[in-house]
Amino acid sequence: SCFEIRSAGETTNGIYTIKPSPTSANIEVYCDMNTAGGGWTLVASVHENNINGKCTSGNGYIILLTGTGSWSNFNVFGSVEGATSGDYKSPAYYNLLGSDVMIWHVPNDAESGQWADSATFKYYTDNRFLNNYGGTLQSLYSKYFPLKPETAYEGIASILAALNRVEPDIRRTIPDFYNYNYDHSGIQNSIGDGGGDMYDTGNKVVFYKIGGNAFQRITYTRKYEDLVNGVEIVSSTGHPFFMLMWIGNHARAVDTFQIKVESGTGADGSGRHATYSGSVVYEDLSSSYKAYSVWDANDPTICEVYFHISNPRGWGSVAPTSFETPSWSSGTDNLNNVASIGGSPESVIFGYTLLSRDDDFQVTNSHVRAALTRIMQEISSFHFNCSRLNESLVVPVQFDVGSNEAMTSHIPPAVRERAPPGFIHFRAFDPKGVPNALCPGVRSDSCRPSSICVGGINTIPTNTRACGDFAGWDGISSDHPTDTEPAGHAKSKNDVASSLLLFTRSRVS
Incomplete structure (x- = not known):
């Protein structure tokens, strides 16, 4: 192995012939003889020739499309000399036992003699974690962290389901609920x-x-998503009706969000109406609400309730700084109400519910507060974590070239707060339940790991450029990175035009 060659006194980086086991064939590999004592073997590389053409055939086979790709099988391809000109996978990927992993970020098409000096980042694990997962990356992915789609992250849908289960409790807060x-x-x-x-x-x-954007009308019970901004919208036809919007907005790129309800009541101008507003606190949750009620019109009472809920400690919420009603009714018929929250809120729930009473009884402000309290009580136990770290493997690294601060500057701003540097993250899931093979140099707590991870699948259908090894490094059409600076969800052009060299080091005592 490269480690044994290094232990014998060789200190020059380069291509060597090794024999991983008595029964294996001789293979040529690149050895790094200097980093952290040397003895590292290049086992694979991840590469993109053309970020806008990477869905075309013949662009390498390390791409994960079915969950059983080259990260976990025994296929080999490419050449060690061309590891920065195309995807490369050596037999050493599966037949050379190792303890630790190292990654280099090297410009595309660099010659092997230039790799060590041209690398923008070099970092490695030093806790021998690979001993616990069969000693190879092939074993890690095939046996311990298989790259297969899992159940999609439920997000706000799980909260809606919980509220549906406790509808009787919510109705009991409104006497004679209709x-x-x-x-x-x-x-x-x-x-x-x-x-x-x-x-x-x-x-x-x-x-x-x-x-x-323009107002979008929902169809009841259908889910709507804006994965770029981390927004999910769900609704249910229960008693009461609910529409909930989860606002991730982790880049805080969107300032305002609005909900509109149009309705022609049966009051025909008769009856009475009232507007309520206020705030409710339950444990770590804080909410504000605005409600409009119509009653005493010889029809069942209507009470439209608009609310937002935040939890700074549990959800990392940045609460709205404004809660306004740019359109609001002033009578009992032809209601046209719009509620708007602003201030670039992050990790909050924005919602609407329809309360009602029989026999013209008024839904009072106290009733609204009681219903919201029961809603918040049910929500209080939920945590939003679409990164599913408990189903991943996150290993800390030491930098030989680069630093945590330098790595942070290479992370796209839209996911920077959710991507702490100083790690290799194996199998990072996106909200669709699709795994990315690894996140180089960072841990992904983001709901869009494809911006910083590799070996994944595009799950934003409108972003046709995002697929292949660097699934989302190109960001979205509105992102305009420079050669050296990332932008929005996109890596810098230099990062996109780079190769990741994956090394392992043979087991050491």
Whole structure:
């Protein structure tokens, strides 16, 4: 092995012939004889020739598409001399037992004699972790951390499901709660009448708006996502109705989010109306709400409640700095209400629920507060962590070239706060349950690990450029990185035009 050659006194980096076991063939490998005592063997490289053409055939085979790709099989390809000109995988990847892993970041097309001096980063593990996973990367991926899709991260959908389970408790906070009907004909995207003539033209719930985009109308029970900004929207046709928006917004690139409800009530101008607002605190959760109620119109009472909930300690929330109503009703008919939160909120829930009472009884401000308290009580036990670190392997590294500070400067700003440097992260999942093979130099707590990890699959259908080894390093169309600076979700152009050289070091006592 390279380690044995180094132990025999060889100190020059270069290509050597090794024989990993008595029954294996001789193979040529590149040995690093200097880093942390030397003896490192190059076992594979990850490379992209053309970031905009990396979905084309013949662009290397280390790409993970089916979950059983070259990270875990015994295929070999490429040449050691061309490890920075194309993907490379040596038999040493699976037949040379090792204890630690090292990664170099080297410019594409550099010759082997230039690798050591041209590397922008060199870092390695030193805790012999690989001993616990069969001694090879092939064993690690095939037996311990297989690269197969798992159940998708439920996110806000899990909270909605929990609220649906405790609907009876929520209804008990409203005396004589009226179970309105979902009686719209055809596609289920509004309440037609609701029973008892609550509505004439239907409760057209709900529209949502992200930043400067146009309002988008939802269809009940369908999930909507904006993975770029970490937004998920779900709804349920229960009693009460819920629409919940999880706002990740980890780059804090979006300033405002809005919810709009249009409805023609059955009040026909009669009855009374009131607006409520306030805040509720339950344990670590804080919420603010605005509500509009119509009652005493010989119809079941309507109370529209708009709210946002934050949890700085448990969710890392940055609460909205504004909660406004740019459109708000002033009568009992043809309601047109818009609630808007601003200040680039992060990791918060923005929601809407429809409360009601029978026999014209008023839904009071106290009722709204009691319902929100029960809602928050149910939400309080939930934590948002789509990175699924408990299903991954995260190993700390030591830098030989580079530093934590330098690595941070190479992380795209949109995920920087969720990507602490100083690690190699094996099998980082995205919200769809798709694993990325490894995150070089960082640990990914991000809901979009493809910006910083390799060996994954694009899960944003509208971003057709994102697939292949560096699945999301190119970011999205609005990102404009320079040669040296990342931007948005994109790595710098120099980082994209680089190769990752993967080394292992044979077991040492």
